[in-house]
Amino acid sequence: MVIIECPHCGERNQSEFRYGGEYNPRPANLMEVSDAAAADFIYMKDNKWGVQKEWWYHRQGCQAWFLAERHTRTNEVVKTYLWEASKE
Numbered sequence: 648m649v650i651i652e653c654p655h656c657g658e659r660n661q662s663e664f665r666y667g668g669e670y671n672p673r674p675a676n677l678m679e680v681s682d683a684a685a686a687d688f689i690y691m692k693d694n695k696w697g698v699q700k701e702w703w704y705h706r707q708g709c710q711a712w713f714l715a716e717r718h719t720r721t722n723e724v725v726k727t728y729l730w731e732a733s734k735e
């Protein structure tokens with residue numbers, strides 16, 4: 648059983664959440680980058696082996712999107728926190 652700590656609700660079973668994908672910040676100038684760079688941002692994933700930053704959604708709780716750092720091999724969730732624009 649995987650336990651994820653929602654920043655609002657605390658520790659809950661993973662079944663209450665929805666995985667939202669790897670954290671991949673949008674380039675500020677996406678319309679000005681090359682097609683290859685835009686395609687890389689949209690379609691390519693790092694698929695890391697180790698701790699990866701990713702989006703999670705608490706669908707059966709507070710309905711908040713937040714970030715989690717999870718080890719992709721062990722599923723250990725190292726930490727969770729709300730996204731802040733100032734920390735990009």
Ligand SMILES: [Zn+2]
Binds near residue numbers: 654657708709710711
């Ligand atoms: Zn919550």
